[in-house]
Amino acid sequence: MTDGIGARAKRKEDRRFTTGKGKYTDDIRVENQAYAAFVRCPVAHARINGIDASAALAMEGVIAVHTGPELKADGIGDLIAGWAITSKDGSPMKTGVWSPLVTEYGRYVGDAIAIVVAETQAQARAAAEAVEVDFEELPAVVVADKALEEGAAQVHENVPGNLIYTWELGDEARTDAAMANASHVTELDIVNNRLSPNAMEPRSAVAVYDEAEDHYTLYTTSQNPHVARLVLSAFYNVAPEHKLRVIAPDVGGGFGSKIYIYPEEIACLWASMKTGRSVKWTSERGEAFLTDAHGRDHVTKAKMGFDNEGRIVAFHVDTIANLGAYASLFATVTPTYLYGTLWSGQYDIPAIYGTVRAVHTNTVPVDAYRGAGRPEATYMIERMMEVAAREMRMDPAELRRRNFIREFPYQTQVILAYDSGDFDAILDKAQKAADVAGFPERRAEAEARGKLRGLGYSTFIEACGLAPSAAVGSLGAGVGLWESAEVRVNPVGTVEILTGAHSHGQGHETTFAQLVSDRFGVPIDNVQIVHGDTDKVQFGMGTYGSRSGPVGMSAVMKALDKVEAKAKKIAAHTLEASEDDLVIENGEVKVAGTDRKMGWHEVALAAYTAHNLPEGLEPGLKEGAFFDPVNFSFPSGALICEVEVDPETGVTEVVQFTAADDFGTIINPMIVEGQVHGGVTQGIGQALLERVVYDEDGQLVTGSYMDYCMPRADDVPSYVLDHHSTPSPNNPLGLKGCGEAGAIGAPPAVINAITDAIGTDDLQMPATPMAVWQALAWARSPVAAE
Amino acid sequence: MKIALTVNGRPAALDVAPRTTLADCLRHALGLTGTHLACEHGVCGACTVIVDGAAVRGCLTLAVQADGAEVTTVEGLAGDGALTPLQEAFRRHHALQCGFCTAGILTTLHALLTENPDVEACEIREVLSGNICRCTGYIPIVEAALEARAAYRRGGDPAQ
Numbered sequence: 001m002t003d004g005i006g007a008r009a010k011r012k013e014d015r016r017f018t019t020g021k022g023k024y025t026d027d028i029r030v031e032n033q034a035y036a037a038f039v040r041c042p043v044a045h046a047r048i049n050g051i052d053a054s055a056a057l058a059m060e061g062v063i064a065v066h067t068g069p070e071l072k073a074d075g076i077g078d079l080i081a082g083w084a085i086t087s088k089d090g091s092p093m094k095t096g097v098w099s100p101l102v103t104e105y106g107r108y109v110g111d112a113i114a115i116v117v118a119e120t121q122a123q124a125r126a127a128a129e130a131v132e133v134d135f136e137e138l139p140a141v142v143v144a145d146k147a148l149e150e151g152a153a154q155v156h157e158n159v160p161g162n163l164i165y166t167w168e169l170g171d172e173a174r175t176d177a178a179m180a181n182a183s184h185v186t187e188l189d190i191v192n193n194r195l196s197p198n199a200m201e202p203r204s205a206v207a208v209y210d211e212a213e214d215h216y217t218l219y220t221t222s223q224n225p226h227v228a229r230l231v232l233s234a235f236y237n238v239a240p241e242h243k244l245r246v247i248a249p250d251v252g253g254g255f256g257s258k259i260y261i262y263p264e265e266i267a268c269l270w271a272s273m274k275t276g277r278s279v280k281w282t283s284e285r286g287e288a289f290l291t292d293a294h295g296r297d298h299v300t301k302a303k304m305g306f307d308n309e310g311r312i313v314a315f316h317v318d319t320i321a322n323l324g325a326y327a328s329l330f331a332t333v334t335p336t337y338l339y340g341t342l343w344s345g346q347y348d349i350p351a352i353y354g355t356v357r358a359v360h361t362n363t364v365p366v367d368a369y370r371g372a373g374r375p376e377a378t379y380m381i382e383r384m385m386e387v388a389a390r391e392m393r394m395d396p397a398e399l400r401r402r403n404f405i406r407e408f409p410y411q412t413q414v415i416l417a418y419d420s421g422d423f424d425a426i427l428d429k430a431q432k433a434a435d436v437a438g439f440p441e442r443r444a445e446a447e448a449r450g451k452l453r454g455l456g457y458s459t460f461i462e463a464c465g466l467a468p469s470a471a472v473g474s475l476g477a478g479v480g481l482w483e484s485a486e487v488r489v490n491p492v493g494t495v496e497i498l499t500g501a502h503s504h505g506q507g508h509e510t511t512f513a514q515l516v517s518d519r520f521g522v523p524i525d526n527v528q529i530v531h532g533d534t535d536k537v538q539f540g541m542g543t544y545g546s547r548s549g550p551v552g553m554s555a556v557m558k559a560l561d562k563v564e565a566k567a568k569k570i571a572a573h574t575l576e577a578s579e580d581d582l583v584i585e586n587g588e589v590k591v592a593g594t595d596r597k598m599g600w601h602e603v604a605l606a607a608y609t610a611h612n613l614p615e616g617l618e619p620g621l622k623e624g625a626f627f628d629p630v631n632f633s634f635p636s637g638a639l640i641c642e643v644e645v646d647p648e649t650g651v652t653e654v655v656q657f658t659a660a661d662d663f664g665t666i667i668n669p670m671i672v673e674g675q676v677h678g679g680v681t682q683g684i685g686q687a688l689l690e691r692v693v694y695d696e697d698g699q700l701v702t703g704s705y706m707d708y709c710m711p712r713a714d715d716v717p718s719y720v721l722d723h724h725s726t727p728s729p730n731n732p733l734g735l736k737g738c739g740e741a742g743a744i745g746a747p748p749a750v751i752n753a754i755t756d757a758i759g760t761d762d763l764q765m766p767a768t769p770m771a772v773w774q775a776l777a778w779a780r781s782p783v784a785a786e
Numbered sequence: 787m788k789i790a791l792t793v794n795g796r797p798a799a800l801d802v803a804p805r806t807t808l809a810d811c812l813r814h815a816l817g818l819t820g821t822h823l824a825c826e827h828g829v830c831g832a833c834t835v836i837v838d839g840a841a842v843r844g845c846l847t848l849a850v851q852a853d854g855a856e857v858t859t860v861e862g863l864a865g866d867g868a869l870t871p872l873q874e875a876f877r878r879h880h881a882l883q884c885g886f887c888t889a890g891i892l893t894t895l896h897a898l899l900t901e902n903p904d905v906e907a908c909e910i911r912e913v914l915s916g917n918i919c920r921c922t923g924y925i926p927i928v929e930a931a932l933e934a935r936a937a938y939r940r941g942g943d944p945a946q
Contacts, residue, residue, distance in 0.1 A: 010877045017885030018873040018892060020820015020860035027819035122805070200824045200832060200886040200920050252822070252886025253920050285825040505884030505921050674880045677923035705829035705918065713914035713924040 002587070003510075004518030005733070008670040011510045012524060013503075022250040025204035025219050026282045034063055034277040036268055037124035039114040039131045040290065041106025044140035044362035044698020045153065048104060051114060052132040061123035064275050065131060066267075067114045068101035076100060076270055077236045079263065081327035084476040085336050088168035088355065095164055096156030096360055098326035100236070100263035100270075106135065107155055107325035108364050109700055110290030115267045117275050121282075140362035140698040144299050144322035147359040155325055155360035164323060164332070164358040169340040169414050175353035178314035182305025186388040192376045193765045194297035194322070194692040195685075196708055197369045199504075201252025202283035203292060207268040211276065215243050220265055222248040222532075223258045223502050224542020227479065229534045231261050231329075238269045241534075248532040251504035255682070256368040257292045258504065259544050260329045264291075289703045294692055295369025297322040298335065298376050304384045310394055310402045312347055317354030317380070321366075328365035330372065332358065337415075337475055338373030338463075344412035345381040346423045346461050346636060347403035352413040362698045368544065370682055370743040374462040379765075382458045382748035387761050396752070397427060397436070400459050416463055420726040421636045421662060427459055429722045430638035430660035439642070451644040453655075456752025460745040461636040464737030465550035467629035482628035483547070484540050485555035487516070487563045489621035491608040493601030494526040500540010501552030502532050506739065507671045508548060512556060514667055515733075519560050520567075520600050521587030538624075546737030549667065550633040554731040558625035566621060567603050573614040574598060574606060633728045635736040637661035639680070641749035645757045650773025652754055654684060654715075659745070660722040664736035672738045673721055679742020680719060685711045686743070687750035691766050789853040793818070794862025802849045809833040809844030811852075812859055820860040820889050824918070831917030834890035835859050841897035860889035863896060871937030872896060875930035883921035891917050895931045903938035905931075 003009035016022050039051075053065035079098040086092060101112050114131055118124035139153035146152055147162040155162050179185065199221075206219040216239045222228045225246040233241045251258060264281055272279040283291070298321050305314040321335035335356050343352050371378075389396035404423040411417045431437075439455050446453035466472055469480030486498040495516050501508060513527035530536050543552070564584065571589040572579040575596050583592050590597040598606075603621075606612065610619035642656040659676055666672050689709040693701040702708040727734025747765060754772060755761045760779035763771060790799045793816060800815050812818045812835065824832035826845045833844035836858040864870050869877065872895060882888040891914065898905060898913050905913075910931045914924060 011880070013885070014873075014877040014882060015869065017882055017888050018860075018869060018876050019864050020818070020889050022820070022885050024819075024822070024886065026823075027813075198920055200830065200884065200918065201822070202824065250885065252824075253884040255920070285827065285830075507883070670880045674883060674922060674926065677925055678883065678921045681923035682920070704827060705825045706827065710918055710920065711923075712916075712918060713911045713928065715915075716924055718925055719923070 002517040002521050003514050003524045005514060005667050007514060007668065009510050009514055009524055009668055011507050012513065013507065013509045024201055024250045024252055025206060025221050028206050028219050028249065030206060030208050030278045032278050034117050034119060034275065034279055035121040035124045036271060036279050036281040037116045037128040038112045038264065039116065039128050039133060041109060041111040041113055043137045044109050044142065045138040046106040046135040047138060048102065048106060048113065048133060048135050050134040053114065055132065056116060056127040056130040059123065059127045059130060061119035062127045063117045063119065063277060064271065065114055065116050066271055066274060068099055068103040071101050071267065071270060072099065072103060074270065075237050076266060079326065080231065080235045081332050082329045082478040083333035085165045085167055085332045086476070087165040093165040093332060094159045095327035096159050100266040108362050109698055110364060111325065112263045112267065115271050117271055117277065117279055142361055142363055142694045142696065142698050144297060144320045144359055144361065147361050148320065148357065155362055159360055162360045164327065164360060167336045167356045168354070170353035171351060171413065172353040175314045175316055175351040178351040179303060179305040179316060182313050183308040184306045184392055186304045186384055186391055188302050188384055188387055190300040190302060190380050190383060191764045192296045192298040192379055193686060193690065195295045195369055195690050196289055196692050197255040197257035197292060197295060198710060199253030199255055199257055202285060202288050203258065203262065203264070204282040205265045205268045206278065206280045207272040208278045209272040216269055217245045217247065218265060218269055219247045219249060221251050221258050222246065223251065223254040223504060223544055225502065225532055226500055226534055226540045227542055228261050232266065232269065236266050238266060245535045248502055254504045255370045256295065256372060256544060259542070260293055260367055262291065285705060286703050289708065290700055291364060293328050293365050293367035294324065295366060296376060297366050300380055302380050302384055304388060306388060306392065310392060310399050312349045312403050314351045315343060315349050317343060319354065319356045321356055321358045322361050322363065323358050324361060324363045324365040326365050328367040330368045331365060334368045334373045339377050341414050341416045342374050342377035342461065342463060343381065343414045346405060346459050348405045349413060363694055370679065371740040372545065374740065375744045375747060378458065378460040378744050379748045382460065383751065386456060386752040390761070396457050397431065400427065400457065416632060418461065418634050419631055419729050421461065421634060422724060422726050423459060423636060425724045426636060426660045426662050427638040429724055430640050430658050433660060433720045433722050434640040434656065434658035436640065446644050452647055452757040453642065453644050454753040454757025456641045456749045456756055458639040458745045458749035458752065461634055462741060462744050463632040463634055464546035465629055465633050466545055466547065467551065467632060469628050479541065480628065481541055482626050483551040483555040484538065484624065484626050485559045486624040487556065487559040487622065489563060489604045491605050493522065493604040495522055496528045496530055497556055498530045498537045499552055499556060500537055500542065501548040502543045504543065506543065506548060511667045511671060512553065515553060515556050515560065519564065520584055522600060546739040549735040550728065550731050550737050551627060551629055553733060553735060554629065555625050555627035557732040558627050559623045562623035562625065563621060566623065569614055569617055570606050571598050571603050574612060629730055631730045633664065633730060633736040635661065635663050635738060635741050637741055637745050639745045639749040641753040643750065643753040643757055645754060645772060647776055650769035650776065652688060652767055652772055654717045654750065657717050658720040659742065660724060661741055662724050662726055662736065663738040664725055664728045665734040666723065666725065675738045676721055676742045677719055679740060680746045681711050681716050682743045683746025684716060684750055687747040687765050687767060689715070689766050787850050789850055791852050791855050791857055793857045794859060804850060806849045807845050808835065808847040808849050808852050811849035812844065818859050818861050822886055822889055824887065831894060832887045832890040834893045836893050836897050839897065841894045860892055863892060872899065872934040875934040879926040879930040879933070881922060881926040881930040887917060887919045891919065891927060899931065899934060899938040903935050905935065907932060
């Protein structure tokens with residue numbers, strides 16, 4: 001039997017990964033290989049007065065040292081923000097200039113100043129340390145709200161007050177009026193902690209210049225190689241697209257951080273042409289902390305008004321988002337259209353208004369990280385709901401139910417129209433699976449052991465597969481957000497799927513093959529998924545925003561439709577039957593109700609021998625398709641977290657975590673569960689452990705795995721998972737996307753549980769033992785009681 | 787400096803700079819790129835290899851320290867092309883996603899299960915907490931290790 005849709009098919013890619021035969025970028029060695037290292041700005045803000053590379057150039061093995069002015073003189077462009085946001089006064093956003101190698105100013109610790117190319121990696125790194133940079137340190141600003149203060153250090157001359165934009169969404173007058181009439185108003189100050197994505201594979205690039213063909217090849221750790229090629233060509237002027245091949249081979253995790261095209265790839269490509277050598281660079285972990293785009297970093301004041309029955313009447317948001325020193329590729333859209341559009345959550349809220357002020361600071365750029373804007377929205381809304389329930393002395397689940405949206409499609413007050421969902425059903429499932437009814441008993445039992453036990457909810461909705469292209473274009477996107485696919489049936493009946501989506505852990509080689517297996521009865525081992533190479537796949541938008549299923553697989557389905565139609569034409573002709581009477585089952589094309597049939601491989605062969613095709617039909621069996629969704633997809637879920645806090649030490653243990661999700665149709669439950677486990681674990685990491693810290697001068701304090709704490713095997717509970725599917729009506733398979741849900745939904749569930757346990761809501765993430773102990777001590781102190 | 791060691795059952799004689807780590811030596815001099823480097827400061831365990839039966843950090847071990855040693859990398863776990871019971875359990879339980887940390891986790895658990903095939907879940911978690919995986923959330927890895935215990939109990943080295 002084949003592994004079709006819904007099968008727990010074991011992953012094809014695991015054979016090479018478990019035997020050490022994966023091919024990641026740093027594993028690639030090419031002819032004429034040299035190595036690059038970067039000279040980086042050692043302070044958060046500096047004027048560069050001069051660069052003396054003479055000592056470095058004299059060192060053994062050093063081939064070249066190149067600087068920003070040289071790069072600029074060769075016409076290499078500055079880095080771009082891919083989404084133009086308009087301020088509420090109608091003015092365009094203001095962003096600072098980001099040169100791949102800076103020319104006048106360094107604006108964060110790690111800003112690239114020069115590239116050193118040498119025969120070995122050790123020689124390159126040693127020489128980079130020997131490059132003398134004459135710089136003058138300038139005042140720096142690090143924290144989001146401080147950047148807007150009068151007299152704050154200016155990160156860019158052309159961005160006055162460090163303000164990139166003040167964006168608004170919703171109806172201010174109506175929201176204010178409704179808030180004024182609310183019978184209860186909950187107010188909350190929320191910090192969404194700055195995170196470092198930390199894919200386990202460090203970023204890496206191997207740039208190869210072929211002088212004979214004037215052609216470049218870049219092997220790189222990218223989630224979207226075609227977008228990389230487009231941007232490297234059209235904006236950074238490295239080479240025209242037909243002279244540049246970008247290959248993203250096996251990629252060891254992305255979580256958003258490998259969407260962007262960073263200065264290093266640009267500099268390596270250019271340096272390969274300058275030096276005539278292949279140039280390889282692989283980030284060290286410390287370098288990754290300094291230069292990989294960070295995530296989150298919001299400071300928010302939120303206000304939610306309720307009527308006397310607990311129905312939300314108004315929601316008001318005021319957020320400052322720290323975008324760091326430069327506006328990275330998706331940075332400007334993350335705290336706006338990926339954040340504000342989710343302010344309605346799962347709730348019927350009649351009046352919403354909010355503003356987002358995005359600021360530059362002297363820190364590494366902040367961009368999309370797993371969830372991108374949606375975790376920030378969810379954390380805010382779900383903390384508000386829990387706090388409001390406590391203030392109004394209502395059961396937090398009941399308060400949520402009182403506000404659930406129950407009719408679809410539902411037009412929110414913040415652009416999006418939800419297409420489907422059943423929020424009661426997923427909350428029912430979660431409550432049952434978590435045995436909420438038994439919680440009081442568990443709490444009492446914990447108390448007897450001296451532990452504080454708490455339970456927290458998070459009922460979230462998110463939006464995946466940004467679309468349609470025309471709509472995102474009207475909102476400022478620089479690209480369309482469709483996906484492409486090509487299905488090639490070989491003469492022996494095996495199948496190749498070419499997709500613009502990219503797999504860096506998601507298991508596309510298996511799940512995409514399951515679509516073919518389901519359709520034609522071909523075993524998944526006879527299906528090859530081709531991705532991640534611009535020479536093989538014509539174009540695609542890559543993988544992020546949980547889009548590979550809802551958008552990428554939909555494109556495959558469209559192409560499969562075309563292949564099926566042609567295959568049936570061929571089979572109908574051979575079998576002397578009507579196409580309408582044909583069915584494809586178990587690898588055979590059959591005339592329904594008869595014993596007349598052809599094997600799938602026979603149909604494929606007939607297409608290529610072309611000895612007996614219907615008149616006018618072209619030989620071959622290969623079809624392509626582009627899919628542009630008519631709407632986003634809307635996964636939703638209900639998460640319930642139970643924690644035990646040790647009041648003596650402040651240590652929190654997550655003792656039970658339940659997730660009931662609605663991802664629409666599920667192709668491979670095993671992989672979906674894996675995505676939930678991983679996402680929830682990253683969410684627990686944000687809630688309990690992770691926080692990027694810069695000191696006041698802008699030096700990165702959390703610059704290694706010793707300082708930045710991520711979940712380990714003894715930090716995570718076992719998970720209880722359940723599903724309730726309402727298929728999306730907006731794509732052929734009814735998919736909604738599952739990659740980010742856990743990271744989006746989990747943080748508020750954890751914090752709601754801890755605050756329930758300790759009896760105070762005065763707690764920000766990460767809830768480290770010290771933070772929890774202090775919150776508890778403060779809540780219990782006589783001063784607080786007054 | 788000249789060193790001689792056995793890697794995955796094959797003898798290797800090399801001339802390495804004293805500063806070369808075992809991980810770099812394996813990756814660059816021997817082309818065994820299955821061993822991955824993710825932090826290079828001994829915290830994440832991605833580069834774990836087995837030296838004379840013990841799981842060690844390839845990034846914190848100098849190649850010269852492995853002179854005369856028997857080294858097993860992820861490439862050496864499955865001898866004849868078929869997956870070992872541990873590798874097969876990883877597949878069955880979806881204990882890996884991007885695959886980057888997987889080599890170090892497989893070697894860590896192989897050393898653990900070889901030493902103690904009756905190891906319990908809590909100890910597996912404790913040992914596994916020396917490795918960082920950013921994708922899976924660890925639970926399937928623990929389940930895979932528990933399942934693979936039976937093969938290690940049956941005696942001999944199931945990896946060979």
